[in-house]
Structure formats: structure tokens, C-alpha cells
Amino acid sequence: MKRTLGLLAIVAAAVVVPSTASAQHAYVGVKGCVMCHKSEKQGQQQAIWEKSKHAGAYNTLTSPKAAEIAKAKGIANAAEAKECLECHTISGDPGAADVKQGVQCENCHGAGADYKAMGVMKVKADAQGKGLTAFADKAAIEAMCKKCHNEKSPTNKPFNFDERWASIAHKKPAA
Numbered sequence: 007m008k009r010t011l012g013l014l015a016i017v018a019a020a021v022v023v024p025s026t027a028s029a030q031h032a033y034v035g036v037k038g039c040v041m042c043h044k045s046e047k048q049g050q051q052q053a054i055w056e057k058s059k060h061a062g063a064y065n066t067l068t069s070p071k072a073a074e075i076a077k078a079k080g081i082a083n084a085a086e087a088k089e090c091l092e093c094h095t096i097s098g099d100p101g102a103a104d105v106k107q108g109v110q111c112e113n114c115h116g117a118g119a120d121y122k123a124m125g126v127m128k129v130k131a132d133a134q135g136k137g138l139t140a141f142a143d144k145a146a147i148e149a150m151c152k153k154c155h156n157e158k159s160p161t162n163k164p165f166n167f168d169e170r171w172a173s174i175a176h177k178k179p180a181a
Contacts (some may be wrong), residue, residue, distance in 0.1 A: 024087035031137040035104040039111040039118060042127070051176040053109065058174050062107035063094040075129055075160045093154035114150055115139050147171065 036055075044052035045102055055061055067085040076084040084090045085100070092098040095105045096112050104110075112118055120126070120136035127133050134140055141147045148167045155165045 027054065030122075031117035033102075033104055033112050033117045034119050034122055035112075036107050036110050038122050042122075043111070044160070047179070049176055049178050051178075054174060059106075060109035060113075064070075064091075064106050065108065067094050069090070079160060093159065122144065144171075172173045 010038070015021065036052075042048060044050065058162040059066075062087070067090055068125065072084040072090075076090070077086065081087045086124055088098060088100075094106060094108065095102070096110055097104065114137040116137040118137065121133040121138045124155065126136055127138075130138075130140060139150075141150070144167075148171075151167060151170065154163065156162065156168070
């Protein structure tokens with residue numbers, strides 16, 4: 007029985023379940039993540055994000071092009087519309103304090119209030135138990151990306167995962 011439960015725990019840890027963190031955990035925003043993810047040891051993950059289009063995803067909703075697209079879709083204001091915010095912000099909530107941070111760490115990795123502590127992050131299983139979404143493989147990462155990069159987007163372009171991932175990959179360097 008113990009062996010079966012142990013094997014189930016290993017399998018469960020390897021399965022990626024997209025985070026429903028917003029209902030269970032609180033978002034901390036970029037400032038809550040970057041303090042540990044800006045160093046060379048962490049692969050300069052903050053700098054990679056800052057240079058990405060994800061960092062400016064919300065700002066695109068305030069552009070004249072976004073206003074034009076919104077008008078054509080019958081949307082009054084793209085920067086306040088739930089259907090736009092769900093892919094251009096962390097929470098999809100126009101009133102959230104972090105809305106202008108665009109697409110950031112917690113969009114993919116889950117709301118971080120309960121796992122951001124160094125002691126929790128040192129043990130991956132503990133972090134996952136507290137809301138961290140960790141991806142088991144490339145297919146799981148691609149599936150996460152395609153939640154927004156798909157034909158529902160009015161500005162959808164062909165999505166080449168390998169090419170796009172190469173521009174934002176942010177693995178921690180080997181020790």
C-alpha cells in the first residue's frame with residue numbers, strides 16, 4: 007500500500023495541472039517574483055521577461071490599433087474588456103492593481119503568495135503544493151501558451167511554438 011501511494015505521489019508530481027491559483031492563492035505581482043529571479047544564478051529571468059512582448063501586453067490594449075480592433079468587435083474599451091484582459095494581464099480583472107504588468111510570471115506559474123518564500127521554493131513539491139505550476143515537458147508549456155496564442159485572438163498569427171519559446175525561454179542555468 008505504501009509503495010502504491012508513493013508511486014501515485016511521483017506520478018501526480020509529474021502531471022501538470024494548469025493553475026486555478028487565482029481562486030486559491032493571491033497574486034504577488036512582478037515585484038514578488040523578481041527579487042529572486044533577476045540574478046545570474048537564476049538565469050537573468052527578469053531581464054528576459056522585461057525584453058519580451060509579454061511585459062508590454064497590457065500596454066498594447068491602450069494603443070490606437072487596439073481601439074480599432076475593439077470597435078470592430080463591439081468592445082468599448084480593450085483595456086477594460088474581460089475578453090481582452092484575460093490574455094493581456096495576470097488576472098483578467100480591470101480593477102486589479104497589477105493589471106498594467108501585462109503577462110508576467112504568475113500567468114504561467116500560478117499566483118505566488120503561498121510559494122514565493124525561499125524555503126518553499128527550495129522544495130519543488132512544496133512549491134507545487136502551494137500553487138506553483140511547473141511544467142513536465144515541452145508539450146505542457148505549448149498548451150499553456152496556446153490558451154492565448156490561438157485563433158480566438160483578433161490579431162492571431164501562425165503560432166510557431168519553437169520559435170516563440172526560444173525568444174522567452176528562461177531556464178535556470180545548471181549549477
